[in-house]
Amino acid sequence: MRRLPDRTRQAVPAGERLPRIVLFLDRWEGFAASLGDLDGGALQDAIFQLMREGASVGMHVIMSGDRTLLLGRISTLTENKMALQLSDPADVSLIGLNPRKVPARIPPGRAFRAQGGVETHVALLAEDPADQSQSAALQAIGASAKDRDSAVPRSRRPFRVDVLPGRIGYEEAWELRDTQEIRAMRHGGRLWSMAAVGGDQLTALGPDLADGTPAFVIAGPARSGRSTALLTMIRSLLSVGTQVIVAAPRPQSPLRRLQGAEGVVGFFTGDDLAREDLEAAVERLAGPGVTVMDDAELLRTCDAGEFLQSVLRGGTGRDLAIVIAGDAEDVCGGFSGWQVDLKKARRGLLLSPQNMSDADLIGARFQRGSTGQAVQPGRGLLHLGDGRLHTVQSADHGVTTAARAPWRACPADPAVADTPGYPRPWTAAGAEERPAAGAGGDRACGSRTRPRAVNRRGPCPLLRVLPPVRTTQAGTKKRRLSAVPSADRLASRVSRLALLSRCRFRLSAVGST
Incomplete structure (x- = not known):
């Protein structure tokens, strides 16, 4: 690469020169088969463009593959080729070599270059040629490079493509924020709020x-994680000392647990928000503050609408912002009002979007395949007003089910760790106490006692045994049939029927004497 002419790079001072970028692509045949037709072949065309024009701007491509790399359009984009042992010795002719002049058996690592048929050998990263040793040596090189360039700003570091997790804890997500970028914001980043994690390189x-219209919208269908995402934003604001005003008109909202928490200067639970009460809460703010509303569609016509409009237009003389969450079909609806003005911020988080029209809530455009998917709590599309959509996952605050018990509680942020009323992770152990026998919790089952099953939908008996005694007439004889099974047979049946929760049925057996 040093031989490549780059007069533009030489004309720039050494401290301002952009680094060279090398794209390594392993197994071209797999890339072409899985991603070659994605978006009409856009990724494959981008690779071809980099191979044609990338060297002039300091971008280079190195790839490996089987014989398909030597065929088709890609084979004409470079003359710098090198062939190792191929399954068919005659395939070396694809790089311009005579198969008769190439040994039939080539040892591992031995290769022939297309320019002049020069024989070469690939160097090892470690003395041990085993795959594990070579992989460990490569990882050590990457770790040393990471430590060496730790002071380089994130924007100038090589990015990586991380897997977006299906579930991530708040503490883990909070550690992924870019502290240098946040501190450079207005007010030292006190009005920056973490909504979710995402991006090619997983970032909060x-x-x-504090920038632009002071508003943000969280919308989605039922049980998509709207309140959880809103709780994430509140918790991140409280962690840096930013005070909040909370409105939770619906009794099921988890934000109701924030009543009395440190940093919450106003708390409203009614389906109407009086202007005088909201103004009084704003007066208690000691600095920048955020008004947070859950189920905001219930407050669309509240009495404080004009005051909220003045907040959006910056007419209050305070550093105040508004964050709302609600159903995507109802929130910010209508033709006028403070929620219609809030959409002008053109930024927000859409969780599990179901309709193309939902994009208007955050000022973005969706691809058709982005909507109509099954509801996945916390998964959504984030738009920060810069025209880019990020697929993100909101943080989890420790909600657990009995299947994952016992829950290991995670420490909260120091700013709110000892705050009374702050939401804590639920503890599954001891959450559902089994009632004592004889107190309605057990049901007689023959000669044994079978406890009532407990699930998330309430108690449901697995088995109800009634001792049916019937008489039948066969010919002229009457026979009395006893349907009460023995204790051993009954225990065996109970063990099989225990798999059928949520069912109530009657067990009867008829036999002939």
Whole structure:
């Protein structure tokens, strides 16, 4: 690469020169088969463009593959080729070599270059040629490079493509924020709020409510994680000392647990928000603050609508922002009002979007395949007003089920760790106490006692045994049939029927004497 002419690079001072970028692509045949037709072949065309024009701007491509790399359009984009042992010795003719002049058996690592048929050998990273040793040596090189360039800003580091997790804890997500970028924001980043994690390199993403219209929308269908995402934003604001005003008109909202928490200067639970009460809460703010509303569609026509409009237009003289969450079909609806003005911020988080029209809530455009998917709690599309959509996952605050018990509680942020009323992770152990026998919790089952099953939908008896005694007439004889099974047979049946929760049925057996 040093031989490549790059007069533009030489004309720039050494401290301002951009680094060279090398794209390594392993197994071209797998890339072409899985991603070659994605978006009409856009990724494959991008590779071809980099191979044609990348060297002039300091970008280079190195790839490996089987004989398909020597065929078709890609084979004409470079003359710098090198062939190792191929399954068919005659395939070396694809790089311009005479198969008769190449040994039939080539040892591992031995290769022939297309320019002049020069024989070469690939160097090892470690003395041990085993795959595990070579992989460990490569990882050590990457770790040393990471430590060497730790002071380089994130924007200038090589990015990586991380897997977006299906579930991530708040503490783990909070550690992924870019502290240098946040501190450079207005007010030292006190109005930056973490909404979710996402991006090619997994990063905590969220809006800077001090920039532009001070508003942010979280929308989605039922049980998509709207309140959880809103709780994430509140918790990140409280962690840096930013005070909040909370409105939770619906009794099921988890934000109701924030009543009395440190940093919450106003708390409202009614389906109407009086202007005088909201103004009084704003007066208690000691610095920048955020008004947070869950189920905001219930407050669309509240009495404080004009005051909220003045907040959005910056007419209050305070550093105040508004964050709302609600159903995508109802929130920010209508033709006028403070929620219609809130959409002008053109940023927000859509969780499990179901309709193309939902994009208007956050000022973005969706691809058709982005909507109509099954509801996945916390998974959504984030738009921060810069025209880019990020697929993100909101943080989890420790909600657990009995299947994952016992829950290991995670420490909260120091700023709110000892705050009374702050939401804590639920503890599954001891959450559902089994009632004592004889107190309605057990049901007689023949000669044994079978406890009532407990699940998330309430108690449901697995088995109800009634001792049916019937008489039948066969010919002229009457026979009395006893359907009460023995204790051993009954225990065996109970063990099989225990798999059928949520069912109530009657067990009867008829036999002939």
